[in-house]
Amino acid sequence: MNRKATMLAAGVAAILATAVLALAAGQQAAYAANVNIDIVSGASTKTNDAFSPNPGQAHVGDTVVWTNKDGAIHTVESGANGTPDGKFGVKPDKSPELIPPGKTLEFKPTEAGDFKYFCSLHPAMVGELKVS
Numbered sequence: 620m621n622r623k624a625t626m627l628a629a630g631v632a633a634i635l636a637t638a639v640l641a642l643a644a645g646q647q648a649a650y651a652a653n654v655n656i657d658i659v660s661g662a663s664t665k666t667n668d669a670f671s672p673n674p675g676q677a678h679v680g681d682t683v684v685w686t687n688k689d690g691a692i693h694t695v696e697s698g699a700n701g702t703p704d705g706k707f708g709v710k711p712d713k714s715p716e717l718i719p720p721g722k723t724l725e726f727k728p729t730e731a732g733d734f735k736y737f738c739s740l741h742p743a744m745v746g747e748l749k750v751s
């Protein structure tokens with residue numbers, strides 16, 4: 620093969636490799652879903668009805684998105700009040716992520732299980748995320 624033909628072959632191989640990677644990524648995206656959970660209006664005065672749906676249902680690899688539809692700041696911290704487990708809803712320093720009105724918090728579960736969570740500002744607000 621001359622130099623031009625070699626470069627052409629390398630170019631075609633690179634395009635094919637990119638196409639295969641894109642296909643694989645597309646298939647992964649087809650299985651992973653967004654799971655939406657609302658922090659409902661008036662959540663501050665609610666308990667296990669502060670989050671909807673509750674319990675939430677997700678699969679490993681999904682993106683769980685909590686949206687604050689209330690007018691007050693809330694948090695979605697994994698574990699229970701007094702015994703947080705730091706699996707989601709916390710910053711690297713383990714302090715809770717604040718979710719202002721209209722904002723979201725995301726969590727991508729990497730393992731199955733039942734994850735309890737609460738709002739650290741209004742600890743009566745409790746929820747559960749079931750991951751299969």
Ligand SMILES: [Cu+2]
Nearest residue numbers: 693738740741
């Ligand atoms: Cu709250």
